[in-house]
Amino acid sequence: MSRGLGATTPRVVALVPAHDEADTLPATLASLRAQTRPVDRVVVVSDNSTDATVDVARSLGADVVCTAGNTGRKAGALNQALAQIEAENVLVLDADTSIAPTFVEEGLALLDARPALGAVGGVFRGTEPTSVLEQLQHNEYERYAVQIDVTGRTAVLTGTAALVRTEALAAVARARGVTLPGPPGAAYDPGAITEDSELTLALRTLGYELASPLSMSCTTELMPTPRDLHRQRVRWYKGMLDNLRAYGLTRVTARYYGQQVMLAVSTLMLMSLVVLTALTLVTGTFQVVPFWLGVGGVIVAERLVTVWRGGPRGRLLAAAVLPELSYDMFLQLAFLRACWLTATSRDAGWNHVHRETPPRPAAKQAAGDLVGSTV
Amino acid sequence: MVSERRLRQRGAAAAPDPLPGHPTAQAPRRAYPTPPPVLILPTPTPPTTRHVLNPTPTTPEHHPSSRTVDSSNDTMEVGTMYQLGSAQTAPLLAATGAMATGYYAVGAWTLLVAGLAALTTGRVLARRRAGRA
Numbered sequence: 001m002s003r004g005l006g007a008t009t010p011r012v013v014a015l016v017p018a019h020d021e022a023d024t025l026p027a028t029l030a031s032l033r034a035q036t037r038p039v040d041r042v043v044v045v046s047d048n049s050t051d052a053t054v055d056v057a058r059s060l061g062a063d064v065v066c067t068a069g070n071t072g073r074k075a076g077a078l079n080q081a082l083a084q085i086e087a088e089n090v091l092v093l094d095a096d097t098s099i100a101p102t103f104v105e106e107g108l109a110l111l112d113a114r115p116a117l118g119a120v121g122g123v124f125r126g127t128e129p130t131s132v133l134e135q136l137q138h139n140e141y142e143r144y145a146v147q148i149d150v151t152g153r154t155a156v157l158t159g160t161a162a163l164v165r166t167e168a169l170a171a172v173a174r175a176r177g178v179t180l181p182g183p184p185g186a187a188y189d190p191g192a193i194t195e196d197s198e199l200t201l202a203l204r205t206l207g208y209e210l211a212s213p214l215s216m217s218c219t220t221e222l223m224p225t226p227r228d229l230h231r232q233r234v235r236w237y238k239g240m241l242d243n244l245r246a247y248g249l250t251r252v253t254a255r256y257y258g259q260q261v262m263l264a265v266s267t268l269m270l271m272s273l274v275v276l277t278a279l280t281l282v283t284g285t286f287q288v289v290p291f292w293l294g295v296g297g298v299i300v301a302e303r304l305v306t307v308w309r310g311g312p313r314g315r316l317l318a319a320a321v322l323p324e325l326s327y328d329m330f331l332q333l334a335f336l337r338a339c340w341l342t343a344t345s346r347d348a349g350w351n352h353v354h355r356e357t358p359p360r361p362a363a364k365q366a367a368g369d370l371v372g373s374t375v
Numbered sequence: 376m377v378s379e380r381r382l383r384q385r386g387a388a389a390a391p392d393p394l395p396g397h398p399t400a401q402a403p404r405r406a407y408p409t410p411p412p413v414l415i416l417p418t419p420t421p422p423t424t425r426h427v428l429n430p431t432p433t434t435p436e437h438h439p440s441s442r443t444v445d446s447s448n449d450t451m452e453v454g455t456m457y458q459l460g461s462a463q464t465a466p467l468l469a470a471t472g473a474m475a476t477g478y479y480a481v482g483a484w485t486l487l488v489a490g491l492a493a494l495t496t497g498r499v500l501a502r503r504r505a506g507r508a
């Protein structure tokens with residue numbers, strides 16, 4: 001990565017970090033093969049895998065880099081791989097994720113057209129939901145995509161699939177220990193449990209722009225159980241809180257601090273609403289007020305419109321209101337737990353989802369795409 | 376605040392008879408001692424079962440401050456009675472205030488969320504309309 005780029009330097013190298021992903025890897029590699037602009041090289045970064053990940057990757061024509069003594073989780077694995085490859089751009093793709101066929105082509109076109117861009121991230125979608133819990137996550141991802149589409153803002157460069165300029169990664173590595181947190185020379189901070197949000201802050205701090213066009217979609221797995229979902233979200237929330245603590249309040253992080261404050265306030269308000277409503281019911285003072293019914297109607301309309309394209313099941317769930325309200329409270333509990341872990345300086349840890357049934361086909365991708373399994 | 380004179384007049388007037396068997400039915404009736412009960416300093420005596428805690432509607436004649444109590448324990452009982460009342464009122468007021476504040480805060484937040492929701496709905500619909508055109 002640190003070497004100079006020559007005329008023979010590959011344009012795009014795909015890095016696929018994997019830990020025991022033998023089941024999901026074929027679908028991910030299939031989506032890479034289906035690109036309208038194929039990547040120049042595929043490198044599967046096997047990190048302490050104990051299953052057939054390496055064999056599967058090699059059998060499907062990918063190069064394999066096995067990490068050695070990595071204690072820095074995904075970030076550490078990526079750093080080891082980056083030190084061994086040479087490319088103009090790196091496509092970092094999770095082993096449980098499939099990308100749209102035009103992902104690389106559109107990403108490269110954007111990077112060529114906008115030199116200030118440090119990276120282009122995908123907009124992630126969920127696999128075809130098979131339960132209410134998965135449908136709720138599906139609705140959430142759908143809304144996230146709508147929000148990106150409407151506002152044009154990329155909150156976080158998703159770690160599931162992102163095309164990053166090698167030059168930008170090298171600049172981040174040089175700035176570590178000087179203007180950025182993390183060990184000097186590391187493109188990804190091995191201390192960060194959410195390396196994607198950390199890289200987002202790093203690139204923005206160095207003045208790079210980011211983009212996430214809606215058409216560059218990637219399909220990632222949905223958490224099958226509440227426990228898996230809770231663990232995933234605790235990690236996401238805590239990762240961002242840790243990153244913000246490491247960066248402090250700056251011009252770049254101010255917006256993210258604001259988001260955390262709003263999240264905390266909305267948590268408090270939703271819980272207050274539930275408690276006060278319960279109190280009015282208990283004391284027999286509950287009344288239906290037409291004005292507040294109207295206000296509620298406005299909110300329900302927004303919930304419906306933003307998931308409209310997610311299909312009838314998504315709309316039904318949004319119209320029912322209570323399931324999504326409960327889901328929001330469930331996520332807010334994860335946020336509170338993340339706050340608690342951050343305050344007590346404890347680790348959130350990773351969770352590896354073990355499915356008893358074979359991975360299912362994903363609806364939004366080409367035939368053969370399968371569901372991944374890393375939380 | 377009821378004046379001392381007024382209290383004496385009330386004591387002289389016929390007070391309503393307590394229900395048969397009620398503890399106060401045994402108590403001899405007379406006017407409140409001075410100073411008025413609300414000014415009596417709190418005593419460390421625990422409450423007794425002989426307190427009359429507003430057993431009837433609080434018309435001027437029936438207001439607790441106009442009641443007669445056991446002459447052998449006037450100060451203690453009246454003082455304790457008002458202590459008990461204050462002790463109950465403060466948390467009640469605090470709870471009511473907190474609830475009222477909570478309602479206003481949640482109401483304001485809900486309006487803010489609804490405003491943002493209306494804005495988002497408008498933007499999404501406009502975006503889709505533009506996409507179709």
